[in-house]
Amino acid sequence: MSTIDLNKPILDYNDRLAAENHALLREKGVFVLDLMASPGAGKTSLILATIDALRDRYNIAVIEGDIASDVDAAKVKDYGIPAVQINTGGSCHLESNMIRRALDILDLDALDLIIIENVGNLVCPTEFFLGENAKVMILSVPEGDDKPLKYPNIFQISRAVILNKLDTLPVFDFNRAAFDDAVRRLNPQAPIFPLSATTGEGVQTWITWLSEQIERCDG
Amino acid sequence: MHEMSIMQSVFDAAFKALNQSGETRITEIKLTIGEMTEIQDVSLRFAFEALKPNTPARNATLSITMLQPRSCCHDCDAEYTHDRFTMLCPHCGSMNVELLQGRELQIDALEADNEPFVDVDPDVDPFAQFLYQGGADAEPEPERVGD
Numbered sequence: 001m002s003t004i005d006l007n008k009p010i011l012d013y014n015d016r017l018a019a020e021n022h023a024l025l026r027e028k029g030v031f032v033l034d035l036m037a038s039p040g041a042g043k044t045s046l047i048l049a050t051i052d053a054l055r056d057r058y059n060i061a062v063i064e065g066d067i068a069s070d071v072d073a074a075k076v077k078d079y080g081i082p083a084v085q086i087n088t089g090g091s092c093h094l095e096s097n098m099i100r101r102a103l104d105i106l107d108l109d110a111l112d113l114i115i116i117e118n119v120g121n122l123v124c125p126t127e128f129f130l131g132e133n134a135k136v137m138i139l140s141v142p143e144g145d146d147k148p149l150k151y152p153n154i155f156q157i158s159r160a161v162i163l164n165k166l167d168t169l170p171v172f173d174f175n176r177a178a179f180d181d182a183v184r185r186l187n188p189q190a191p192i193f194p195l196s197a198t199t200g201e202g203v204q205t206w207i208t209w210l211s212e213q214i215e216r217c218d219g
Numbered sequence: 220m221h222e223m224s225i226m227q228s229v230f231d232a233a234f235k236a237l238n239q240s241g242e243t244r245i246t247e248i249k250l251t252i253g254e255m256t257e258i259q260d261v262s263l264r265f266a267f268e269a270l271k272p273n274t275p276a277r278n279a280t281l282s283i284t285m286l287q288p289r290s291c292c293h294d295c296d297a298e299y300t301h302d303r304f305t306m307l308c309p310h311c312g313s314m315n316v317e318l319l320q321g322r323e324l325q326i327d328a329l330e331a332d333n334e335p336f337v338d339v340d341p342d343v344d345p346f347a348q349f350l351y352q353g354g355a356d357a358e359p360e361p362e363r364v365g366d
Contacts, residue, residue: 001246001332004236010228010250010324093221123257124221127324152303153257156318185305188314 014128018096021103021131028108031214032116034130036154037138039120042164044072045197046138046206047115051081053207058112058214063102065094065119072117082106093124096131113214122151133217134159141165145175148182155186159213160193162206167196222258225324226266230276232326237275242331245276249328251284254303255321260285278337285363288321 009015025032037043051060061082064072073085084102086094094116106114116132118125126135137158139147142165148155155161161183169176176194183192191209195202233248248267252258260283267281291298292308293315301309306316 001330002240002242004240004242004329004331006232006236006326006328008232008326010225010232010326012232013228091224095224126257127221127225149304151257153255156255156306157322182304184314185307188307188316 011127011129014096017100018129018131021096021099022133024103025108025114025131025133028111030108030111030114031217032114032130032132032134033210034116034118034125034132034135035138036118036122036125036135036158037120037140037164038122038143041120041138041140041143042197043117043120043138044075046162046164046195047076047117048079049197049200049203050115050207050210051076051079053203054113054211055081057211059110060113060115061106061111063099063106063114063116065098065117067091067119082111088119092119092121093128094118094130095128099130122147122154126153126157134213136160136162138162138164139179141168141172141174144172145179145182148179148186152186155183155190158187158190160191160206160209161187163192163194164197166194166201167199222262223266223269225258226263226270229267229326230270230274233329234275236329237331240331241333243275243333244336245279245329245331247280247282247330248276248326249282249284249330251286251323251325251327253286253288253321253323255288255318256324258324283362284327286320286323287363289319290316290321291319292316 035043047062054060062076064083064085065088066072067088067090070085073083076083084105086098086102088094116130135158137154141163180192183190193202193206195206197203229248229250233245237245263283264281271277271279287300288303289298289300290306292311292313294313295308295311297308297310299309306318307314308316
């Protein structure tokens with residue numbers, strides 16, 4: 001009988017590959033955003049709005065993570081933006097080896113910004129470092145103001161929290177003060193960006209913040 | 220369901236370490252999990268039971284130590300434990316705080332030996348057995364380490 005000490009992170013392999021991704025992207029001068037949200041919260045709509053606002057300043061590509069289909073990648077390609085679709089085949093989150101294969105397909109020398117659209121899920125993507133510069137999450141108004149209480153981890157690890165579908169506030173019983181308070185308790189430093197990706201309301205504030213993150217990374 | 224891929228990573232690391240050790244049978248796997256992760260004890264145990272048959276861990280038990288979140292305040296220098304929902308400094312109310320502990324996902328150690336494997340009835344469905352035994356409810360409460 002013997003004790004074998006390991007004392008290492010369970011996701012050591014994922015983390016090491018993610019660190020390699022991060023080093024490669026840093027060398028190429030590419031900022032990577034990992035966007036997380038529930039299915040239907042507006043990830044693709046926000047990505048398209050972000051592309052609209054930033055395509056003249058930055059060369060952008062998108063990595064789409066879904067269990068199946070290439071619906072989202074097709075939407076992005078229709079915008080004239082390079083997109084790689086990852087089908088996880090049932091897995092509820094992206095892992096760093098999947099991102100590595102997507103990076104092999106993209107022309108990193110020609111890019112400034114990669115947006116990763118993670119699999120729609122408020123739980124699983126939070127534990128997996130992909131090599132990104134920042135994880136950002138979206139909650140949409142119809143999902144309800146109680147989500148920080150139900151899924152605390154994703155609010156805690158996000159660099160910023162986007163509240164999407166602001167234009168639907170009049171028809172949903174969504175308590176903004178309660179939501180903001182719950183987010184601040186979980187993640188005091190994260191800015192909250194209320195916006196509507198489809199009407200454009202509030203989008204500019206998000207774009208300004210994101211641009212600052214990209215410029216800071218370049219510096 | 221990400222507990223399944225997390226447990227697969229545990230097994231990958233455990234089998235690699237076992238091969239290097241010269242031992243043949245794992246009898247216990249010890250993990251430390253921070254409460255600020257979204258990892259469920261019951262799901263982790265379920266994944267463990269599902270993955271262990273026909274492996275060197277088929278006679279192994281799983282021990283989980285849960286760690287309570289701990290943060291420090293950069294304004295009043297207080298260090299404090301807290302729940303999963305409130306990181307704010309309980310002493311001065313500051314938001315200028317930093318999480319020190321609570322996001323661990325760590326494999327601590329294995330117990331292993333060279334004893335023969337105790338045969339498990341191949342007709343017994345490990346899922347059914349796990350559920351029949353009351354699932355994780357039948358397991359001892361995970362040890363919790365706080366202050």
